[in-house]
Amino acid sequence: MPGQYHHRYDVVYRSPLACLGLKMDGACLTALDWLPASSTELPAQSGPAQSVCETLDAYFESATAVQDHDCLFSLRGTEFQRRVWQALQRIPVGLVMTYGELARKLNTGSRAVGQACRSNPVAVLIPCHRVIAANGLGGYMGDKRQLRIKQWLLTHEGVEWQTKTRH
């Protein structure tokens, strides 16, 4: 049923992969969600949303060209989640980290990091897809079927991840 998501989002951006729903609060981005294939484009009309779309244009044109973006976020989350989301934004394009590595850096547990990644409100721009498991790709959006998105993004960023053999 196309269009059913339009009342939730201010803008629906069409990426090469799937549509992304934007929610704005004034000049700040509050949500960027991957939408189901059935959703249809809804162009930006306000300035701030348009600038987010331009950032996305640049990213999907060439990930490595966009080393940092100046989108403003306004995010709801616990202190711990914010700490993880900030750490995510410090992972540069082309690199990945494991949940365990990030956990050690933040003095916490790998599963807690994964949980915070899962609750990332801003897909792509807060690059939770750059965190992978010690032995493989890890999860994405709590749904195995969405893993192709994570895989696509990493490939687009020139990352060659491989399923490590254990031991």
Added chain:
DNA sequence: CGAGCATCCTCAG
């Protein structure tokens, strides 16, 4: 509290 997680490690078979 207790259950549920986008994990990790170890230890059999």
Added chain:
DNA sequence: CTGAGGATGCTCG
């Protein structure tokens, strides 16, 4: 290689 199971930190009801 595979699977089971414990340790782990954080969140939500």
